[in-house]
Amino acid sequence: MGQVRHLGRRVVRRRTSHGRLFGLALVVVAALAATAAPVIAPHASNRQFPGLLNAPPTWPHIVDDRGAWRAPFIYRWRLVNQLEQRYDEDRSASLPLIWFKGGTLVQSSDEVVAPLLLLGADSFGRDVFSRLLFGARISLGLAIVASLGALLIGGAMGGAAGYVGGYLDDGLMRASDFVMVLPAMYVALALRSVLPLVLTSAVVFTLLASIFAVVGAPFIARGVRAIVRSERRLDYASAAQALGASDLRLLLRHLLPAARGFVAVEITMLVPAFIVAEATLSYVGLGFPDPVASWGTMLHDAANVTVFADFPWLLSPAAAMFLVVLGLNLILQDGTPIKGVARSGAGVRDQAASRLGYERPM
Amino acid sequence: MTRYVARRLAFAAFLVVAVSSGSFVLARLAPGDFVAGSLGINARPETIERERARYGLDKPIAAQYRQWLANVVRLDFGTSLLYDRPVRELVPERAANTAILAVTGLTLATLAGLLLGSVSATRRGGVLTGAIRAFSVVFLSLPPLLTSLFLVFLAARTGWFPISGIRSSSSSPAGSTLDLLHHLVVPACALALPLAALFERLQSQAMREVIGERFVLAASARGVPWSRIVWRDALKAALRPVAAVYGLVVGTLLSGSFAVEVITAWPGLGSLMLDALRARDVYLVAGCAGAGAVFLAVGTLVSDLALAMVDPRARE
Numbered sequence: 001m002g003q004v005r006h007l008g009r010r011v012v013r014r015r016t017s018h019g020r021l022f023g024l025a026l027v028v029v030a031a032l033a034a035t036a037a038p039v040i041a042p043h044a045s046n047r048q049f050p051g052l053l054n055a056p057p058t059w060p061h062i063v064d065d066r067g068a069w070r071a072p073f074i075y076r077w078r079l080v081n082q083l084e085q086r087y088d089e090d091r092s093a094s095l096p097l098i099w100f101k102g103g104t105l106v107q108s109s110d111e112v113v114a115p116l117l118l119l120g121a122d123s124f125g126r127d128v129f130s131r132l133l134f135g136a137r138i139s140l141g142l143a144i145v146a147s148l149g150a151l152l153i154g155g156a157m158g159g160a161a162g163y164v165g166g167y168l169d170d171g172l173m174r175a176s177d178f179v180m181v182l183p184a185m186y187v188a189l190a191l192r193s194v195l196p197l198v199l200t201s202a203v204v205f206t207l208l209a210s211i212f213a214v215v216g217a218p219f220i221a222r223g224v225r226a227i228v229r230s231e232r233r234l235d236y237a238s239a240a241q242a243l244g245a246s247d248l249r250l251l252l253r254h255l256l257p258a259a260r261g262f263v264a265v266e267i268t269m270l271v272p273a274f275i276v277a278e279a280t281l282s283y284v285g286l287g288f289p290d291p292v293a294s295w296g297t298m299l300h301d302a303a304n305v306t307v308f309a310d311f312p313w314l315l316s317p318a319a320a321m322f323l324v325v326l327g328l329n330l331i332l333q334d335g336t337p338i339k340g341v342a343r344s345g346a347g348v349r350d351q352a353a354s355r356l357g358y359e360r361p362m
Numbered sequence: 363m364t365r366y367v368a369r370r371l372a373f374a375a376f377l378v379v380a381v382s383s384g385s386f387v388l389a390r391l392a393p394g395d396f397v398a399g400s401l402g403i404n405a406r407p408e409t410i411e412r413e414r415a416r417y418g419l420d421k422p423i424a425a426q427y428r429q430w431l432a433n434v435v436r437l438d439f440g441t442s443l444l445y446d447r448p449v450r451e452l453v454p455e456r457a458a459n460t461a462i463l464a465v466t467g468l469t470l471a472t473l474a475g476l477l478l479g480s481v482s483a484t485r486r487g488g489v490l491t492g493a494i495r496a497f498s499v500v501f502l503s504l505p506p507l508l509t510s511l512f513l514v515f516l517a518a519r520t521g522w523f524p525i526s527g528i529r530s531s532s533s534s535p536a537g538s539t540l541d542l543l544h545h546l547v548v549p550a551c552a553l554a555l556p557l558a559a560l561f562e563r564l565q566s567q568a569m570r571e572v573i574g575e576r577f578v579l580a581a582s583a584r585g586v587p588w589s590r591i592v593w594r595d596a597l598k599a600a601l602r603p604v605a606a607v608y609g610l611v612v613g614t615l616l617s618g619s620f621a622v623e624v625i626t627a628w629p630g631l632g633s634l635m636l637d638a639l640r641a642r643d644v645y646l647v648a649g650c651a652g653a654g655a656v657f658l659a660v661g662t663l664v665s666d667l668a669l670a671m672v673d674p675r676a677r678e
Binding site (some may be wrong): 019076154173178180181182183184185186189190191193195196197272276279280282283284285299309312315318321325326328329330 | 377547614647
């Protein structure tokens with residue numbers, strides 16, 4: 001029995017580490033794609049191809065009709081039905097792909113007539129693949145900036161509450177309990193709609209980042225507070241104090257770093273929540289203005305059901321979102337030891353929620 | 363226990379008042395108002411002034427808030443500017459739709475989650491456990507926004523289920539419940555799937571811990587059949603984590619149902635709130651937010667009490 005159980009545990013552990021590697025790979029690929037978007041993307045994010053509205057993806061071929069192998073090439077789309085926007089492959093002429101021209105990785109040899117559309121075109125005739133890459137910069141960038149903001153606010157709140165204690169602790173924790181109970185999507189909606197509906201994208205970015213930071217901060221503050229409180233009672237903290245460390249130094253140098261593990265886990269949970277929140281807000285038209293490519297605005301373009309039932313490639317931002325969130329969840333999979341939380345007894349609810357990688361605000 | 367209940371009730375009342383007041387003030391502070399939005403840019407200034415006075419939008423914000431509060435005490439929540447109907451009629455209609463969606467979703471998710479979680483915890487290895495695990499990992503990464511998009515896509519492609527609205531225009535009164543259920547499939551599943559995955563993970567972990575306890579070994583040594591130990595004793599002991607997370611889930615459920623409502627055109631509170639916010643319809647915004655807060659307060663209250671009953675330690 002003991003033997004069997006031991007074996008079982010080993011197998012399970014090996015399997016999770018595979019999952020974690022896969023998750024890491026997904027996230028790294030997404031980050032690289034976002035960073036290198038100007039090089040990888042074949043087109044600018046707002047370039048329109050008027051003859052190719054809702055055109056399907058052009059798959060690169062390597063075998064032509066006579067069965068001969070060739071360098072990767074594509075066929076051009078020919079409009080068959082203007083009303084239904086149906087296209088047919090024009091197999092009479094093939095267009096070879098051209099690599100490393102004009103600062104982009106790959107393009108078709110005739111960009112005007114037959115552009116390379118790896119994920120098709122949207123209803124304005126814009127390249128979905130390129131928009132997806134540029135959109136990743138905004139969507140992921142916003143989520144990361146907002147999480148860092150939440151870390152800053154939450155760390156300060158939690159540190160102060162845990163270190164000072166008393167009324168400050170009570171007040172801050174009541175406030176964060178209150179914010180945590182609210183449905184975050186509605187808070188974000190209400191706060192967003194205080195400002196004019198149409199804003200420049202830089203303003204929207206800052207605005208959404210600060211709203212998300214405020215909504216996400218309590219989740220970090222609670223854990224940090226619990227860790228700071230319990231670490232403060234430990235010998236090394238009294239030792240530092242006895243050596244003459246000031247309160248601020250004790251907090252910044254010794255106590256807050258103890259929350260590192262917890263904060264890392266928490267940020268991995270906030271980032272996907274913020275990606276989805278941006279997408280939801282942009283989807284309902286309260287996020288980024290239209291020409292800007294973000295995953296949410298792309299979904300907004302596809303919002304009409306009849307449209308995305310006929311042109312499924314318009315849902316690719318949803319698939320991209322799923323892959324990134326899946327990657328982050330796989331990294332978190334099972335029992336990442338959350339340092340300090342278990343020791344400090346942060347409450348049933350926190351433990352239950354944080355163990356599972358849930359506790360996401362949105 | 364009485365003091366605990368009283369404290370939770372006070373918090374619930376505070377929640378409702380704070381949320382509806384806050385959203386009233388926020389919606390009022392927003393630039394542009396309903397009159398400017400609805401009459402358009404070419405309206406004459408006198409017309410705008412007259413309309414503002416009619417809706418009480420010409421008063422300073424403090425006076426308008428006091429007036430609204432005084433009316434609310436008398437259960438008069440104002441008239442929606444957008445729909446020209448009393449908020450008191452409009453909101454409960456939509457809130458009931460949201461409640462149908464949320465309760466169905468939560469029930470489905472709880473049943474599926476507890477069942478799958480118990481199965482995956484008690485069978486180590488095997489195809490079934492692997493499949494359940496994969497299901498959870500996938501759906502934990504698919505928030506309601508994405509599940510509803512994919513389900514709507516599938517339903518539109520296959521034509522098996524209606525993809526929007528709450529009833530079909532041609533339905534007869536007799537078949538209306540069936541029609542409603544038919545329309546409910548896509549939104550309820552979209553809401554339930556991510557939650558089911560969450561409950562499955564929680565239940566699986568809790569169950570595995572319980573099965574390692576000595577009372578299970580003792581019962582099994584006395585010859586109690588294994589299925590009875592799992593489904594009667596261990597299941598009961600492992601309910602706590604799911605009960606504990608219910609309180610957090612209520613908020614998530616409302617946020618999730620917002621996305622689902624907008625995508626599947628389910629006429630619920632979320633889509634009403636969105637319309638109200640867009641049109642700067644202050645009274646309706648406050649009414650919707652208040653109703654949402656009531657949901658939230660009731661949900662957290664019930665889950666807190668349930669948890670306090672299951673686990674006396676939570677009462678502090």
